[in-house]
Amino acid sequence: MSFTVFATAIISAMLINNVILMQFLGICPFLGVSKKSSSALGMSAAVLFVMVIxxxxxxxxxxxxxxxxxxxxxxxxxxxxxIASLVQFVEMVIKRYSTSLYKSLGIYLPLITTNCAILGVSEGNIANIWGATVPFGEGLFIAVSTAIGTGLGFGLVIFAFSSIRERLEAANVPKAWRGVPISLIVAGIMSMAFFGLVGVI
Amino acid sequence: MSKKENFLKGFFKENPIFVFLLGMCPALAVTATFETALGMGLLVIFVLTGSNIVVSLLRKYIPEHVRTPSYIVIIATFVTLVEMFTEAFAFELYESLGIFIPLIVVNCLILGRAESFASKNNVVDSAIDGLGMALGFTFALVVIGSIREFLATGGLVWGEYLPFFVDQPVSLSLDLIIHLFDDSITIRDFGLAMFSLPPGAFIALAFILAYFQFKKVRKEEQEAAAKKAWIEQKKKEALARKKAKALKERGEAA
Known part of the structure; x- marks a missing residue:
């Protein structure tokens, strides 16, 4: 349980194996909740929270x-x-103890059950980290670090994307490309930029 | 809605990927080649039809407020079955789809059909709806997959991941034409490798969606133009009638 392990897991999950642009998990919220950067931030905070737990x-x-x-x-x-019961539980706990947090995250929580990033990270942890050779404590530590990194990477990409999309609203885009197609092109270019980071670690 | 319409609506009118943008994760992730796209589609056909039938059978017994978890458990059961079958009969496909087989559980398309169709209709209709929608989904995946594989390698391969009907991979590519003229070139070296990588997935799907939107916009414009012309014509006719009436009245007065 060292800082190196933590930092490696965070950087590789956040930047190199980015959850949206490299692994294609969580595309639905990426396209659905990215019209305004404030809602993108709320969604990514909720995802980070649930993903770690x-x-x-x-x-x-x-x-x-x-x-x-x-x-x-x-x-x-x-x-x-x-995951489904956890989301319900987290929603109830937040509602009971923090009204302000519930107001900012509440509406995104029910959407998270069908967010494939959460299940994807859980399954990926088992496939990549879990093995009878790794002791339980260390494996759990890497799994949680990976989840934090993935959540941060999700937040980074969805926030950048929503900021670009806000600017695109004002741009003069050809009619056939308006809406989702031009957003996908933007995502493709962002994905190319992230592709440059492959092999950093 | 007749049974045939119910079956066919998934292909173009209500295509899950091209029209509703449901199930985008597999549409981007497993479409690097034609075969993985088709394999994913086959799995989804089985899961969606099965889950629609079971949800429809149990629709009177599932209480209202626990319906979403119940649907998810039904879907997850079918996904587990399909995962075991794939591991047994098409191991290469199992390896290449990897994490996206268990992720069929959270595919919004399947839960969406259970929620919006199977929980309200009888078994036969639900089965037809599930089959039609899943075939539409497969059709979309295969379109994206073929375009991406063709752009990346200049051809299509069968038999690498789905080892059925052939003993070894069969490839069909532009080499057939090029080798008539020159044997030293293979088209694979000139492929746009980007299209088999993540950035290419986004860009290829963007072009396909833009094509559909282009057709929609053009149809709307044509309809608007036709309507405008129709209104002009009616106006002209009314004016002519008014003129004729006025002339007639003047004639009578004189």
Whole structure:
């Protein structure tokens, strides 16, 4: 559990293997909630919050329950149930203890259940980090670091994209390209920029 | 709505990817080649049809406020089945789709059909709707996949990931034409490799969506022009009638 491990996991998840532009997870909120930069920030904060808790819980669940009882094959069902109930639970807790946080994140929380980035990171953690050789504590630490990095990367890209989209509203785009097509071109160019970072670590 | 309309609506009128922008993650991620796109489509056909049938069968027994988790569990069950089948019968496809097989669970298309169609209609209609929508989804994936693979390598390959009907990969590419003239060139060296990488996915999909939007805009413009012409004509006719009436009245007065 060193700082190097933490920093490596964060940088590789945030910049090099960016969740939206490189792995294509969470495209729906990327296109759907990016019209205004304020809502993009709210969404990415909610995603970061749920993603960190969800990956810690699913990693623990896989190691301590599913693997012990030899029922790894139901991991998809177990994970999606955990995520769905976790989102409900987080919503209730936030509503009870912090009204201001609920006001800013509340409307995005129900959308997160079907956000494939959350399930994708949980499954990816199992596929890439989990192995009988890595001790549980260390694996959990890397999984949580990866989740933080992924959430930050999601926030970075969706915020930049929504800022560009706000400017695009005022631009004179040909009729056939207005709306989603020109946004996808913008995303493609951003993806090319991120592609330059492959191989940094 | 007749059964045939119900089946066909998924292809063009309500195509999940080109019209509703549902299920965009697999549409971008697994369409690097024609075959992975088709494989993903086949899995979605099975899951969507199955989940629609089961949701429709159970629609009277599922309580209103726990319906979303129940639908998700039904879908996840089918996805787990499909994952095991793929691992057993098409291991190359399983390896190349990787994480996107379990992610079929959170594909908005499937939950959307369960919520908006299967929970309100009978079993036969739901099955037809699921099959039609999934075929439309597959059609869209295959279109994107073929365009991307063709631009990246100059041809299409069958048999690499879906080892059915052939013993070894069969490729169909522009080499067939080029080798008539010159044997030293292969088209693969001149492919736009970008289109098999993530940036190319976004750009290829952007061009396809722009084409559909272009057709829509042109149709709307033509309709607007036709309507305008029709109004002008009616105005002219009314004016002519008025003139004739005025002339007639003047004639009677005289």
């Amino acid at each position: 969800a990956s810690a819980v699913t990693y623990t669940l896989y190691d301590l329950v599913l693997y012990q009882f030899n029922i790894e094959y139901i991991s998809t069902i177990a994970f999606i149930l955990v």
